Amino acid sequence: MATKDTQPSTSVPSEKALLEQKSAEKKSAEKTADKKVRAKAPSEPGKLENARVFFEESRVELKKVTWPTKKEIRVTTFAVLIMVTVMSIFLGTLDLFLVKVVEAITSIGS
Numbered sequence: 001m002a003t004k005d006t007q008p009s010t011s012v013p014s015e016k017a018l019l020e021q022k023s024a025e026k027k028s029a030e031k032t033a034d035k036k037v038r039a040k041a042p043s044e045p046g047k048l049e050n051a052r053v054f055f056e057e058s059r060v061e062l063k064k065v066t067w068p069t070k071k072e073i074r075v076t077t078f079a080v081l082i083m084v085t086v087m088s089i090f091l092g093t094l095d096l097f098l099v100k101v102v103e104a105i106t107s108i109g110s
Contacts, residue, residue, distance in 0.1 A: 045053070
């Protein structure tokens with residue numbers, strides 16, 4: 001007669017063993033990452049070094065900028081001046097109108 005095995009022939013790790021293994025792997029990875037950070041991290045740079053790095057990075061970024069042409073500058077400047085003039089006239093007229101309205105209201109009671 002053949003007997004049935006109640007346990008599978010391959011060994012399956014328990015949940016607890018898997019969690020312990022993952023925890024150990026995580027700790028090992030953290031230690032490795034921590035060592036890399038410490039190895040790469042130089043001593044704290046001074047203010048002068050920080051300023052130098054800032055200006056170098058700024059210069060690199062300024063090279064990436066697409067600057068407007070002289071024609072674009074003239075056109076947009078003209079548009080701004082026209083809008084400022086139009087809005088000044090509009091707001092000045094509105095102010096005069098509201099002053100007249102307020103004078104009319106306050107003179108009624110006198």
